[in-house]
Amino acid sequence: MPGNFWKCVSCVKMEYNVEEGRLPREFIEYDFAEDAMDYETQLAEARDIKFTQTLTEPLCIGSHIICTGTPTENLPWFAINIGCGNEDSERADIAVHFNVRLPQCYVVRNTRIHDKWGSEETTAYRLFPFKLNRPFTVEVLVDEKETLWAVDGEHYCSYAHRNPSPLTATWIQVTGIRDAVLKIQKTDLYPTTGPPIFEIPLRPSISHPRNEDEPIWRPNVIAKLSNGITEGHQVVIYGRLRPTLHSFAVDLMDVAREWPRANILAHANLRAHADSQLTRQLVVLNARLGAWGPERRQRTARLVPATHTTLRIVRGSGEWLFYADDVLIGELEFRASPNGVKALRIRGDLYPEEIFLCPSSTSPVQEK
Template sequence: MVCEDRCGCGAVCRRIFGRTNKPSDEDTHDETIPVTLTQLAEARDVKFTQVLDEPLSIGSHIICTGTPSEDLPWFAINVGVGDPESGRGDIAVHFNVRMPQCYVVRNTRRHEKWGPEETTAFRLFPFKTDRPFTIEVIMDEQQTLWAVDGEHYCSYTHRNPNPSAAAWVQVAGVRDATLTINKTDTYPSLAPTPIDVPSRATIDALPSPTEPESWRPNVIAALSNGIPEGQQIIIRGRLRPLLHSFSVDLMDAARDWPQPNVALHANVRAHVESQQSRQLVVLNAWLGAWGAERRQRTARLIPGTQTTLKILRGASEWCVYSDDVLIGELEYRVPPSVVKGLRIRGDLYPEEIYICPVSNSPVVEKCGC
């Protein structure tokens, strides 16, 4: 399995952004809660199928609504080919919500055989019994993206069969399910307008009353004025106790899809050779495709603690600092003025994000390897 970020890293790891949505040390769910065969059979029998009038293509947008019920502990959205009623058709994408275990499985079934499951997600399990949900699915060239209640949840890379060959979409295990299939230019369509990153006069200035009181994990924020020359972006936050990895992207638009260009992708990977004293830092840019990576083992982050990241707009490169230590530099591959959005994903939970001048910031030389 490769990194779900499609960052070109080649990492053999499905948890590149740190969060499997199976229960962990931070959750209290019991994965051994029994589900009877009768309940599963009943969930499969409660189904709604919509035949596609035209093939799915880039920009196809599926919206499913419904309410999980206590007596149906399992529900699924299937995008498939063949006969949907026989139960033997191929399923290009299977999105299976398992309520008692509190995680979501994605998979593909071909010739009545299932492939390897995927269970990672960018957020905690969002479904609750008797609470309505809205799931959005967007079709891209190489993957489908899934959002729950207006917030991106996961992605799933196409396998064989490809969902572009699908003949139907089916919801099973939800009695009040609705399906709408059309085209869209935005995803998630229910997402609120991104918050604009505020500016402060100095790095130590107090926040203004208009600043957000808190920032959500895996946030996408707008940089309407970009990062002006001589300025830096500050991200203060908490690291997950079981630190795996996180990324910060400077993009030309504040959105998940259509995929924006990424002027700077800064990825800290604590899971790679985690016995070493410093974490791996990978820097890159996405301009229709990933470019050449810059790698250095320079970060020394302590899981479960507060940290401060700084990204400085330098004379000819982006400079990335962690707690005043330079951990990486990436030369400009596009003009820095194109940056209009910020995305944070993974095991860094932001508490403060703002822009301020560089001049009063301490500079410490990059630690050696």
């Protein structure tokens, strides 16, 4: 799309000095109909640029698809499709449609059966990772109940199997990328090109300053706790909350990896989007030991978007205690031996700046 069409209202006001309720002459004379026609032409061109690989054997659990390519300025979107039937037909069934829309900066996932699309999914664990003229690597991992999608080595989203399932697919197709390359194989690990996994450092107290050799933490991080969390100790996470706070999750796991799936001995999920008009945010506590157990739900958190916060997970005598800015927001009884904790994972709208272990004896505590 031409740049003018995609400018936000604030940008238009700054560039043209627009008063509220008025538009500049240049903007009034802009031919939106012609622009929309250009966009439809680009979409048609993108559909005509396809690379299809026929599957010689069905996809199965552990099937690993790697797609590389470079988005270009004259093609506003591209898609990776896993489907069945006649791949040259516009009515072929598509089990998974991964549609990257660069002008809008989001990715749509969907399924098409009998020429009808289902409901779209757009939420993701990361900010939009694609850029024009920059090569990408997308990894797709087929699991029992869903596909997992990683971009440039970092997990981006998951998509639950619908009807048809990708396990019945006969082809994989990339549209809108001129230099697309596909590789299909089996894997024992996902993602295969991820960043290094760091050990969480130990500090003598919560007030001790950061050591110079501590890692620089990334969003959606997985980190090691090789020696676990001993009783009377805690994991401290200091980080920034996203301005449009939606949700985030913190997991204590038995192994530091995304897939094959680790057991989650303690899971804390803050859902700021659920009844967001209420004064307290929803906290969901659980554990996944092969399957999810019963949830504990409580509206106990008062986190402020676009600010820094300190989360603490304390190992007690028989439970995990979760604190946000020194306020207790939940307790979860041990559902497996706490000695099994060997890793920490953070997902979503909490961007960590410091993560460390320390004794919990000197940390302040407030009432709910």
